[in-house]
Amino acid sequence: MTRRRSLxxxxxxRVEGEGALHVRIRDRTVETVALxxxxxxxxxxxxxxxxxxxxxxxxxxxxxxxxxxxxxxAACNAVEHVWGLxxxxxxxxxxxxxxxxxxxxxxxxxxxxLHAPDLLGYPDALTMARDHRDLVERGLRLKKAGNDLxxxxxxxxxxxxxxxxxGFYRFPDPADLTAARPWLEQALGDAVATVRTVAAxxxxxxxxxxxxxxxxxxxxxxxxxxxxRVVLSGDxxxxxxxxxLEEFDERVVEVQVEHSNALHARLRGVGPYVVGPLARWALxxxxxxxxxxDLAAEVGLPQPLRNPxxxxxxxxxxxxxALEEALRLIDAWPAxxxxxxxxxxxxxxxxxxxxxxxxxxxxxxxxxxxxxxxRSATIVPPTSQNQAQIEADLRRVVxxxxxxxxxxxxxxxxxxVRNYDPCISCATHAVRVTVDRG
Amino acid sequence: xxxxxRLAVVKFASxxxxxxxxLDCEDELLAVADAVEIAYFPEASSxxxxxxxxxxxxEGSVTTxxxxxxxxxxxxxxxxxxxxxxxxxxxxxxALRNTRDVAGLASVVYPRPDFLDVLDRSTPIRAHVSVxxxxxxxxxxxxxxxxxxxxxxxxxxxxxxxxxxxxxxxRRGLVCVAVAGGQACLGPVxxxxxxxxxxxxxxxxxxxxxxxxxxxxxxxADHLRATGTSARATEHLFATFNAGAPAFAxxxxxxxxxxxxxxx
Numbered sequence: 001m002t003r004r005r006s007l008x009x010x011x012x013x014r015v016e017g018e019g020a021l022h023v024r025i026r027d028r029t030v031e032t033v034a035l036x037x038x039x040x041x042x043x044x045x046x047x048x049x050x051x052x053x054x055x056x057x058x059x060x061x062x063x064x065x066x067x068x069x070x071x072x073x074a075a076c077n078a079v080e081h082v083w084g085l086x087x088x089x090x091x092x093x094x095x096x097x098x099x100x101x102x103x104x105x106x107x108x109x110x111x112x113x114l115h116a117p118d119l120l121g122y123p124d125a126l127t128m129a130r131d132h133r134d135l136v137e138r139g140l141r142l143k144k145a146g147n148d149l150x151x152x153x154x155x156x157x158x159x160x161x162x163x164x165x166x167g168f169y170r171f172p173d174p175a176d177l178t179a180a181r182p183w184l185e186q187a188l189g190d191a192v193a194t195v196r197t198v199a200a201x202x203x204x205x206x207x208x209x210x211x212x213x214x215x216x217x218x219x220x221x222x223x224x225x226x227x228x229r230v231v232l233s234g235d236x237x238x239x240x241x242x243x244x245l246e247e248f249d250e251r252v253v254e255v256q257v258e259h260s261n262a263l264h265a266r267l268r269g270v271g272p273y274v275v276g277p278l279a280r281w282a283l284x285x286x287x288x289x290x291x292x293x294d295l296a297a298e299v300g301l302p303q304p305l306r307n308p309x310x311x312x313x314x315x316x317x318x319x320x321x322a323l324e325e326a327l328r329l330i331d332a333w334p335a336x337x338x339x340x341x342x343x344x345x346x347x348x349x350x351x352x353x354x355x356x357x358x359x360x361x362x363x364x365x366x367x368x369x370x371x372x373x374x375r376s377a378t379i380v381p382p383t384s385q386n387q388a389q390i391e392a393d394l395r396r397v398v399x400x401x402x403x404x405x406x407x408x409x410x411x412x413x414x415x416x417v418r419n420y421d422p423c424i425s426c427a428t429h430a431v432r433v434t435v436d437r438g
Numbered sequence: 439x440x441x442x443x444r445l446a447v448v449k450f451a452s453x454x455x456x457x458x459x460x461l462d463c464e465d466e467l468l469a470v471a472d473a474v475e476i477a478y479f480p481e482a483s484s485x486x487x488x489x490x491x492x493x494x495x496x497e498g499s500v501t502t503x504x505x506x507x508x509x510x511x512x513x514x515x516x517x518x519x520x521x522x523x524x525x526x527x528x529x530x531x532x533a534l535r536n537t538r539d540v541a542g543l544a545s546v547v548y549p550r551p552d553f554l555d556v557l558d559r560s561t562p563i564r565a566h567v568s569v570x571x572x573x574x575x576x577x578x579x580x581x582x583x584x585x586x587x588x589x590x591x592x593x594x595x596x597x598x599x600x601x602x603x604x605x606x607x608x609r610r611g612l613v614c615v616a617v618a619g620g621q622a623c624l625g626p627v628x629x630x631x632x633x634x635x636x637x638x639x640x641x642x643x644x645x646x647x648x649x650x651x652x653x654x655x656x657x658x659a660d661h662l663r664a665t666g667t668s669a670r671a672t673e674h675l676f677a678t679f680n681a682g683a684p685a686f687a688x689x690x691x692x693x694x695x696x697x698x699x700x701x702x
Contacts, residue, residue, distance in 0.1 A: 012480075013480045013481075013482075013483060013484040014480075014481065014482065014483070016454045016458075017449075017454060018449065038504075040450070040451040040502045040505060040556060042451055042532040042560075043535055046535070046538070047531075047532075047535060047538065052671070052674065055674065055678075058644065059531065062455075062530075062531050062679065063453060064454065065453040065454045065455020065456070066454055066455070066458060068453075109458075109461065113461060117484075123483050123484040123485040124482050124484060124485065125482070126467075126468070126476065126482070126483070127483075129468055133468075136468070140465075140468075141464070147462055147464070155635050155636070156577075156632075156635060158455040158459060158462070158577040159577055159646070161641065161644075162641075164641075169636075169639045169641040170639050170640045170641075414484075423454075
């Protein structure tokens with residue numbers, strides 16, 4: 001007799017946005033796995049047409065309230081590339097500093113409020129706080145440090161106002177940067193403790209044959225963050241292949257599937273691939289340096305890490321990196337920072353810009369006219385790139401856990417989605433989990 | 439102990455930023471969680487309880503037939519319903535579709551627009567159901583959000599002043615970026631609440647809190663045109679994150695019809 005099981009979670013919680021997951025199991029065979037994103041489409045690429053290229057950073061920031069800086073940086077990089085604007089070293093550093101704030105805020109949100117409750121068995125961080133008050137307070141302190149850094153550099157944490165094509169509207173007061181040192185150091189202490197805490201959590205086993213993709217920064221000592229023009233691609237064991245950002249459209253195919261309002265990305269000749277903390281660690285982890293590298297070694301973080309349930313440890317290590325990098329950038333702030341932005345005439349042309357959002361590689365491509373208006377825009381967010389791989393992970397998770405009861409299997413599937421810190425607002429928005437064994 | 443008020447936080451088409459503002463209240467979050475029962479807040483919790491809710495915070499605009507129906511049920515389940523942010527209050531940046539052909543927009547983004555089920559307009563919550571209070575901002579400010587939650591739960595009027603950004607700017611003693619700096623600034627017509635953030639960064643206000651109650655958009659538009667801002671740039675200034683707010687939508691429409699070269 002054919003055995004069919006059916007599980008349904010109508011709204012996937014603790015992700016940014018709205019989506020659903022459908023799994024069909026017949027006997028002991030997983031027939032289909034579909035991560036369905038029903039977040040309503042908002043058509044950014046459509047209404048960017050005819051807008052001034054200078055508006056792109058502020059408009060595209062509104063794609064995502066969790067990672068607006070990722071969008072602002074990618075948009076600036078793309079427009080500056082088309083116009084041939086070269087930003088100075090101080091602007092580059094300040095962009096990096098702002099972006100460190102976003103990484104700390106976004107990763108702390110995911111680690112403590114979205115992911116840790118899964119691994120410790122709570123519905124949310126507020127309930128978790130009843131038993132683990134110190135832990136949640138530490139997470140909130142860390143998150144706040146990220147937000148405060150964004151306030152300081154960008155004016156506010158959500159949709160910062162200080163970013164413009166060519167640089168910033170105004171540089172921060174050096175005294176304010178210096179004054180940030182003590183609370184950033186305190187946050188670094190919290191971040192170090194976070195790595196040790198999350199590395200000690202029991203996580204489910206899984207070993208996935210991942211193909212990783214990440215942005216390589218120009219400076220050899222930098223971990224991927226605010227910019228880069230070369231994309232690395234590989235499995236993290238053999239030397240990575242590299243290609244120029246301008247080849248991205250040929251290498252990555254975006255396909256529309258009926259069950260989702262987000263486009264699925266596939267790497268030509270490879271298929272599904274992974275962007276984000278696992279990819280950055282696998283391909284460029286040797287650039288972490290400092291306390292971050294020491295901690296990764298101390299907790300025995302394998303490189304590459306192919307268990308997505310342990311990605312929380314990489315996020316925690318990246319928070320340490322971001323705070324150490326922020327302190328380095330503040331210490332290196334020049335006495336005479338020069339102009340806060342560079343400007344130049346609009347030029348017609350097409351170009352790419354990219355950055356490493358907390359969730360992974362984000363690529364913008366614009367075609368601009370001689371008047372400085374956008375003729376066409378293509379935005380490839382990290383979650384739409386990860387979506388096919390999330391489905392592949394889910395298939396393996398279900399296949400390997402058919403003996404779990406429905407509630408436990410459903411929970412395991414939800415956690416497998418949350419491993420990616422999916423931003424469905426970016427990919428479009430919301431995740432619903434249905435496991436149908438019929 | 440008296441029953442704690444039940445809070446719901448619900449999302450429609452949006453970027454998640456306004457509900458994130460609640461989680462960004464790091465110093466107050468645990469106290470808020472003690473004071474109210476968080477009955478429904480999918481971004482934060484797997485526990486999702488049915489209504490009725492004493493207070494429902496709504497983020498996002500209505501852009502699909504499914505969401506329009508979901509909003510009706512939500513209103514029925516909510517004693518007080520408060521919109522948070524420009525999407526829920528004015529339709530958000532996605533209201534730019536309201537002056538475009540949606541089929542055309544969808545075909546720009548999606549190869550198979552027939553897979554989508556969307557309305558041709560992005561509308562604020564108030565266009566569908568009664569709303570007890572509207573908090574503006576793209577995003578809302580944390581302090582205002584906490585004030586509105588506290589006020590509505592206490593059945594008092596939130597203390598959100600209906601003045602322009604100019605008032606906050608003067609209060610901070612900032613040099614006027616428009617008059618002294620020659621920049622295009624929407625401060626004179628924009629609802630206060632940000633603390634004159636952009637002028638503080640030597641930048642003109644871009645209107646992310648939307649029009650304040652007595653905004654004279656026509657006078658400001660005339661000034662912008664007379665000081666060198668093109669009709670198209672003026673139109674775009676009014677048509678961003680609050681493109682669907684009536685005062686801004688009307689001014690953008692006037693500029694769209696204005697001759698390109700000279701002031702109107």
